Amino acid sequence: MSYIIGVSSGWWGVARSDELLGLSSKIGSTATYGVNFVQVDFESIAEFQEPDVIKEIGKLLTTLQIDWGMHGEIGENLALESALEVVWKRSHRRLHQYLDTIYYRFFVEDKEGKLRNYLPKYIAFHASNLPTISMVVERYRYAGHITVDFNGNVNWLLFFEDEDPELREAKKRAKKWFFESELVYLLIARESGVAFMSLEEVKRRVLERAIEKKRIELGKTGSLTQEELEQIIRSLTPEDIENTAWEYFEEISSLRFARGAITYEEISYLLVARYLFEARDSRKEPLWRAFFKDKNWEDIQKETKIDFFDKEKMEIRLPDDIVALVASRYIIGHLWGKNKEEFIVETRKTYGTNDQNFIKFLEKTPIEKLHELGIRIVFENPEIARAGEEGLHRLCRASDIFRLVKTIDNLYREAYGEKTRPYPLIGMVFDQEHYLHNNMDPLKEIEGLREVMEDLKEKDAGRFIYVFHVSAPKPYHPAHEPIDIGSEAQYWIYKYAYELRKLGFGKGSNVGIIVFERGGARGGQMPIQFVGQSAAALRIVVEYLEKEVDPEKLPMEFYGVDSKEILSFERQLNIVREHHFDPLRGLLRVPEERFTFLGKKVIEKGKSPEEWKKEELR
Structure with a gap:
């Protein structure tokens, strides 16, 4: 299957919901949503400290037959584009903490090697967490x-x-x-x-x-x-x-x-x-x-x-192109930079282990750690921080983020040669709602991607576009509204996905993960209701996406109208035709013919028109 349908867990700090208390709870909360992937939204790296959390994650993934990814924290703790010393150090420390913690929990603690199959498919970070410095x-x-x-x-x-x-x-x-x-x-x-x-x-x-x-x-x-x-x-x-x-x-x-x-x-x-x-x-x-x-x-x-x-x-x-250029270089600097000695000492004290493999791992750069772990970092176009700052993040446009990840992949492949992983270690997330509330048109961003592909001589952007974040496309932060079957939201999500597929998203050997980002409910709905409905709409989107049906030629079935079901278009049309003279009943002076025609012999044998009418739809 070229597409995987997933849902985000949501943040406990936002929803204050009991099912979001802990990583395993966040994964388990999606059991009845009808999806096979969950993106766990991290409040803090400290969530990995919950007792037996990795074992519980393993049990849930096995029982539910699902996979998972991670969404890292948002804000200055991971502002990898910043040149400010305090922000740079804090972000560098945090980046290493994510990778070091994953290695320790899945490799050092797991002596039997069973939990390594449950590594997250990716860690999503916002490409920018600070507004442009030209303001x-x-x-x-x-x-x-x-x-x-x-x-x-x-x-x-x-x-x-x-x-x-x-x-x-x-x-x-x-x-x-x-x-x-x-x-x-x-x-x-x-x-x-x-x-x-x-x-x-x-x-x-x-x-x-x-x-x-x-x-x-x-x-x-x-x-x-x-x-x-x-x-x-x-x-x-x-x-x-x-x-x-x-x-x-x-x-x-x-x-x-x-x-x-x-x-x-x-x-x-x-x-x-x-x-x-x-x-x-x-x-x-x-x-x-x-x-x-x-x-x-x-x-x-x-x-x-x-x-x-x-x-x-x-x-x-500084024009935005120059800002994006330099922001990209700072991000690359983090990925190719070893951790500071004081932070390595801190990590060793935190876990208190003398495992030599772990100690060697701590001395590596993030790109080396990703190579060893085999997981990806995917950079997501940022959400708006404050009203009035639409589109002002330092690295915001899809074309600029693609330039970054493509450049990193080239540097990685040049450094590792034949030892490179068969997929890029650094990819990107396309979030259509983030573009909308940043006063950007997602379709123009996709067109910008197409132009950059030509500039960089890249024929398959689907190798890098790994995740597509969806919700009803609204220009508010953070709306994350449900997707109704047959709605305009479903159509527009399909249109965005269709254009991304032209670039390679989920096409051929590429896997495309479509994640519905959970937001608030409507009128007291439970998550199973509004998330389940959205997942059902996305299954229809994927069905027609794989058939590559033009958005303007989608059949009625796409909108939930199936000729095989009781609400089919054909059945409803027949009922309309049957009753189209009903408004005239009782208004005509000629005898009404409600029951078409019955022969004289039939009536003489006692068969009434009313009985015949009842038998019509047997």
Whole structure:
């Protein structure tokens, strides 16, 4: 079967329902829903600490003959796209916690190896959990937080000193551009704590420091004559000014925060974007080509009509494409980054085991851990956080998420060669309701996917589009309304799925998991009622999806009208025809012929028209 119908468990923190108290309860609550897959919505990684939880999960999956997946937490605990140190570390810790806990529960505790068959099929994370940094209110809400590069390092001066010869020159060019574009002066103005009124004022201060440095080098003491001053200024090279500017930044950052620290996230994002542009020809940094193909830096500024750095206003403006590019690089940084030593120590203390395989596992990167576990992470287009922020998440569009997962798959396959898993370790979730309440048209997002497939020369996007989240398509968060058989909601879900199938979703050898996300009930309905109805509607959707029936040519059976049943169209039409003269009864002056015609001999033998009428439908 190319499609699996599932339902989400829902969050106990939202529904406050007894059947959602614990992982095994969440799985068991779906027993009567008529589905064969459950997506367990996690409140916290601590849910794995429930006594005997994995054994209970195994029993339920065996008894109910279903599979399961995981939906990770939402919010800053898993904001993998953030450059803020506190958010980056918290998110990195959490990502490793999910994978380490799964390994411990399913591999270390299970000495017999029986529970490994019950691993979740995927872990779903939102691709973005923070609004874009181009909004001024967000910029200043987070101002003052130390940022890190995509590897989690605070010192941005070290970021430019890459030991990899393939990337070293790209970073040198990025650093050179940072100076020549005068962004280093903005950095000094922002980080110094001095009230500079313009970039020119900063440049004068840097020049004064360069002159003083040269004076000391020349061994001149006391006040300089005008001629000596002019001579020193003429002797200064652009490299002298550049080195002085960076030394000034190093000094002020060391005094205020930490050596090389940047406390404005938009500056960090712009710096990483420039580096990705400079490294665009390296196989190790393919993101720029994935997003912009052969376009250069100036092309993007010209297309968007946005100067990334406004010198006059001393502001940085980042278009959404650049933000999505850098957000993707931060996510890749997490996947290829080992856990911090302090968090590894924390995990070992939590489980108190000396199992050598587990200790080795803790030292691996998330992509290595996923490879060993054989499970996937799927990135879902985010839900709206607050009203008024529709579409502002850093990584929101289906096309951008696809660029991310495709790039990760290429990097993974290049690293592992023939040892790669037969399926991508990183996939995506298409959530049609999330697009709607983000003021986006799901059909246009699917069309955007099609265009990106052509750009990246990918013929089968179904390898990556693993999960389709559905509910009645409403532009509210979070509506998660039931799907009625024969409703417009059922039609639109079919239409979205049909277009996704054209891209490969659930087609051929690809498995497509269609998950109804449980929301509230109607008028006091029990979950078995509104979830069961939605599952029944999805079974009809899948039936016609596999037949690849055009959405505009769906038969009446799709809408629940079956010619074999009592409410069939044909039967109802015959009844209408039989009674179509009823409104005229009693209004005509000619004899009424209610019983068609009976022969004289029949009537003489005592057969009345009323009896004949009763026998008509025998």
